[in-house]
Amino acid sequence: MDELIHELSELCGILPEYWDISGERHITSIETKKAILRAMTLKIDSVENIIGEINKRKWKTWKTIIEPVHVTSAHDQPLEIPLYLPMKEGDESKLAISWSLEDESGQKDTFVLSGQDIHASDQQWIDGIRYIRIPLLENDARDIGYYKIVVDCRHTDCIFEGGRNHLQKTAQVIITPDTCYIPPELQKGRAWGLSINLYAIRSDKNWGIGDFTDLVRIVRWIAGLKGGFVGINPLHSIPNTRPFGLSPYSPVSRLFKNFIYLDLKQVPEVIESEDARALIASDDFSKKLEEAKTGNLVDYEKVAMLKKEILRNAFSLFYKKHYTHNTRRGNDLKNYISKGGRDLEYFALFLALWEHLKKTNNSCTWQEWPEDYHTPSSKEVQEFRRANREGILFYQYTQWLIDGQHKNVAEEAYNLGMSIGLYHDLAIGSVGGGSDAWCYQDVFARDMSVGAPPDDFSPDGQNWGFPPLNPEKLKETGYELFIQIIRKNMNYSGALRIDHALGMFRLFWIPKGLTTKEGAYICYPSEDLLRIIALESVRNRTAVIAEDLGTIGENVRETLAKFHMFSYKLFYFEKNYPDPSFSTPDKYPDLALCAVTTHDLPTIYGYWEKRDIEVRKQLGKYSNNTFWQQQIKERERDKRLILSTLKSQGIIPDDYPSEPKMIPEMTPELCLAIYQYLALTPCKLLLVSLDDIIGMLNQQNMPGTVDSYPNWVQKIPLTLEEMVLDKRFSDLSNVLRKIILTLLPQDLTR
Numbered sequence: 169m170d171e172l173i174h175e176l177s178e179l180c181g182i183l184p185e186y187w188d189i190s191g192e193r194h195i196t197s198i199e200t201k202k203a204i205l206r207a208m209t210l211k212i213d214s215v216e217n218i219i220g221e222i223n224k225r226k227w228k229t230w231k232t233i234i235e236p237v238h239v240t241s242a243h244d245q246p247l248e249i250p251l252y253l254p255m256k257e258g259d260e261s262k263l264a265i266s267w268s269l270e271d272e273s274g275q276k277d278t279f280v281l282s283g284q285d286i287h288a289s290d291q292q293w294i295d296g297i298r299y300i301r302i303p304l305l306e307n308d309a310r311d312i313g314y315y316k317i318v319v320d321c322r323h324t325d326c327i328f329e330g331g332r333n334h335l336q337k338t339a340q341v342i343i344t345p346d347t348c349y350i351p352p353e354l355q356k357g358r359a360w361g362l363s364i365n366l367y368a369i370r371s372d373k374n375w376g377i378g379d380f381t382d383l384v385r386i387v388r389w390i391a392g393l394k395g396g397f398v399g400i401n402p403l404h405s406i407p408n409t410r411p412f413g414l415s416p417y418s419p420v421s422r423l424f425k426n427f428i429y430l431d432l433k434q435v436p437e438v439i440e441s442e443d444a445r446a447l448i449a450s451d452d453f454s455k456k457l458e459e460a461k462t463g464n465l466v467d468y469e470k471v472a473m474l475k476k477e478i479l480r481n482a483f484s485l486f487y488k489k490h491y492t493h494n495t496r497r498g499n500d501l502k503n504y505i506s507k508g509g510r511d512l513e514y515f516a517l518f519l520a521l522w523e524h525l526k527k528t529n530n531s532c533t534w535q536e537w538p539e540d541y542h543t544p545s546s547k548e549v550q551e552f553r554r555a556n557r558e559g560i561l562f563y564q565y566t567q568w569l570i571d572g573q574h575k576n577v578a579e580e581a582y583n584l585g586m587s588i589g590l591y592h593d594l595a596i597g598s599v600g601g602g603s604d605a606w607c608y609q610d611v612f613a614r615d616m617s618v619g620a621p622p623d624d625f626s627p628d629g630q631n632w633g634f635p636p637l638n639p640e641k642l643k644e645t646g647y648e649l650f651i652q653i654i655r656k657n658m659n660y661s662g663a664l665r666i667d668h669a670l671g672m673f674r675l676f677w678i679p680k681g682l683t684t685k686e687g688a689y690i691c692y693p694s695e696d697l698l699r700i701i702a703l704e705s706v707r708n709r710t711a712v713i714a715e716d717l718g719t720i721g722e723n724v725r726e727t728l729a730k731f732h733m734f735s736y737k738l739f740y741f742e743k744n745y746p747d748p749s750f751s752t753p754d755k756y757p758d759l760a761l762c763a764v765t766t767h768d769l770p771t772i773y774g775y776w777e778k779r780d781i782e783v784r785k786q787l788g789k790y791s792n793n794t795f796w797q798q799q800i801k802e803r804e805r806d807k808r809l810i811l812s813t814l815k816s817q818g819i820i821p822d823d824y825p826s827e828p829k830m831i832p833e834m835t836p837e838l839c840l841a842i843y844q845y846l847a848l849t850p851c852k853l854l855l856v857s858l859d860d861i862i863g864m865l866n867q868q869n870m871p872g873t874v875d876s877y878p879n880w881v882q883k884i885p886l887t888l889e890e891m892v893l894d895k896r897f898s899d900l901s902n903v904l905r906k907i908i909l910t911l912l913p914q915d916l917t918r
Contacts, residue, residue: 170198172218177201179225180208181639181691183674189623189718196688203679204688207613208638230292230299233335234319237646239342239696245309249341250289251302251319254327260286260300267304267319269341271311279304312703314651315341340646342696347732348705348712351662353587359396360847360854360904361591362386365767365868366400366429367416367466367880371888374431376460376471380573381431382888387581387589389892393901397588397662398581399855401767402595403429403574405515405603408472411875417595417667418634420602422653424515425574427479427566428472435569436497437482440489444481453477465881479569483562491561504568511607511652514544516563518603520556521549533601544607578660588662588711591855594653596668597634605635608649613638615680618671619687620718626871627795629684636675639692647700654701658708663853665761669714669733672697673724698731713761713853717741734853735760739846740769748805750813756849763855764842767868772842772860776834778803779865787876807831810842819844836863836896840903847907854904861896862886 177196178184182204185195202212211217229235230252238249247269255263264282281304288300304319321328321335328335353359364386369378371385383400390398403425407413416426432438438445447453453474460470490498505512518534521541525531534541540548553560581589597618598604605612612635619631642650658664666672673694678687705712714733716725725735737760742751756762764772770780781799790796811826819841825832832838839860846854859868862884870877884891891897 176222183689186689188621200688207616227294234337234339236644237340239699242312242343246306249304254297255300262324264322270316312343317341344699344703345706348702354852358852358908359587361395361397362390363399363855364858368884377466379429379431383577384580391584391586394905396586397591399591402593408468414880419598421604422598423656425570432478437486441481441485444478483565501568505564514607515603516560519563520559534606574660591663592661593665594657600635611641617678619676619678630871631684654704658710661710663711665713667715737762739764753848756851758850760851761853762846762851768871770867771864773834773863774865844903847904
């Protein structure tokens with residue numbers, strides 16, 4: 169049975185081993201393989217079932233009739249779609265095939281094949297049955313986009329399943345460009361931008377968390393400093409509850425956004441509603457709002473509660489004044505709902521159900537709901553939907569408001585001439601108890617978590633706590649969820665960073681109950697996924713940054729570059745391995761975004777002070793003192809090597825202290841010198857961390873922790889009004905502009 173499990177695992181893309189960053193080989197255990205196969209909904213409880221699953225996958229293409237989705241290059245045309253049919257020798261002459269291709273506008277072309285026009289290009293005998301491959305050929309090339317193919321087969325004898333002589337199948341054809349979009353300004357030029365965590369922004373006017381109005385002001389500020397973009401944390405919908413509902417990288421949904429970023433003062437109904445204005449002016453509300461604004465940590469629960477109270481008053485006025493009377497504003501929402509389709513309706517339905525059931529049985533995830541509510545299409549859920557139309561409409565209304573304010577920010581960036589504008593971040597997944605997993609249950613692998621093997625910054629590995637997408641089910645559904653996620657996150661975005669882009673090639677699954685090291689890598693249909701991203705990138709005019717850090721497979725970076733996806737180069741990791749010295753600027757690629765750090769890594773000040781190492785030691789993240797002491801020594805070595813690298817480029821003087829026990833503290837000047845070094849690289853994009861420039865010591869997130877570290881809640885110590893006047897930013901702009909405008913890389917030739 170074990171040998172059969174190994175064979176089935178290979179057919180399902182479970183890799184037999186992996187090597188961690190330290191060079192240690194990890195063999196995928198039989199227990200891990202079995203757990204993953206079960207999560208893929210395979211029957212492995214007997215030898216007969218395993219053999220059945222093996223045969224199913226060996227001959228799946230031949231028995232499918234037509235693949236559910238066909239992804240191809242626009243340059244690989246005219247189209248050739250393979251059709252597979254069971255057919256006795258010589259019976260092709262009795263077969264008639266008609267097929268149609270319909271584009272997104274409803275334009276349909278129909279084709280007919282019969283008799284001598286039908287030619288089998290291949291055949292295969294399976295269990296005594298002959299199957300033939302018939303290519304469906306087009307004459308002309310088509311534009312990039314999504315097409316529906318409907319194939320109708322008829323035969324004078326009964327040869328199809330169920331004894332029928334008629335068979336109809338529907339599938340999707342996706343025609344894509346070969347590369348992602350690159351803004352014209354970056355074809356020959358370069359750009360720098362500021363990376364911020366919007367939730368962390370203080371301002372005189374926000375409600376204790378950064379909002380879209382703050383973001384507009386930041387866009388204007390950075391545009392004035394000649395920056396080309398502003399990078400922000402994911403805006404995905406999250407629970408806004410402690411301790412597990414605060415991470416923007418563990419959302420309820422990647423399709424919709426967090427209402428907490430709304431500036432309610434910009435919502436017309438808030439301004440018009442007497443009830444809303446009275447509530448805001450009340451003593452109790454004012455006191456809570458002041459507490460939220462003055463605290464040093466973001467109080468998500470309090471801010472969400474306050475904003476939702478006001479939004480409900482605003483919605484009440486909107487419903488009576490606009491929605492029921494079909495005013496222009498009311499019809500705008502109706503049009504938005506119509507375009508949002510099933511995904512928007514089910515997301516709002518989920519939130520309304522979640523709110524209702526949390527009151528009645530204190531459920532936090534849909535798995536804790538009564539079983540009758542586990543499926544969106546169930547009778548009980550649909551009855552709730554019919555009885556709670558206004559409650560569901562409220563959540564659609566809030567998403568509409570978010571869409572409007574988000575759009576305003578993007579338009580402001582465009583009007584100011586920024587080469588990119590908003591640079592968004594897409595999380596690698598969503599939580600298993602959220603709306604995406606509820607709406608698309610068949611696509612997610614249950615009892616599995618996505619994570620990463622051990623590395624230098626996470627010696628025990630990482631378990632991110634959300635379920636992976638099942639690659640087989642993903643393809644069977646025509647990549648519907650993946651397409652919607654990419655499309656919605658490119659909306660209003662000049663660039664999109666795809667977190668853990670390696671997951672499009674292989675993803676690290678960790679079975680429930682096993683340690684991180686006992687996980688295994690699963691292969692994904694990377695060519696299809698990358699082509700879909702390229703299609704949406706060109707359509708939305710959005711550049712793509714592929715976060716390609718971590719344990720990486722062969723040819724991954726070459727493939728990403730082939731699709732014109734920007735590599736993601738972090739200063740901390742760009743070394744001359746196995747030598748620990750830092751790479752010189754010329755070793756960086758041009759098709760890349762370079763930065764010093766990320767939210768999961770220490771700020772430059774924290775790195776210099778070894779703050780991250782000390783915090784992990786205090787939290788018991790080191791199994792022994794030897795490893796901790798080794799990291800301390802390596803950090804001191806790396807600081808000396810950084811200073812040596814800066815000297816080699818003439819950025820700091822040769823007599824700058826760099827000997828042990830003489831290394832100076834981090835200063836604004838030294839921080840700027842490191843960014844000046846990155847500006848000397850040919851990278852098209854340079855991302856500057858706000859936390860670095862203002863001297864933040866603590867990083868925003870400490871991987872492997874939940875409530876033992878203040879993850880995702882640390883506010884910037886300065887207000888936005890103070891930062892706009894801070895000389896450190898004008899100094900940064902002056903240095904970067906001078907270098908970036910004079911050192912232009914060669915034209916892209918890939």
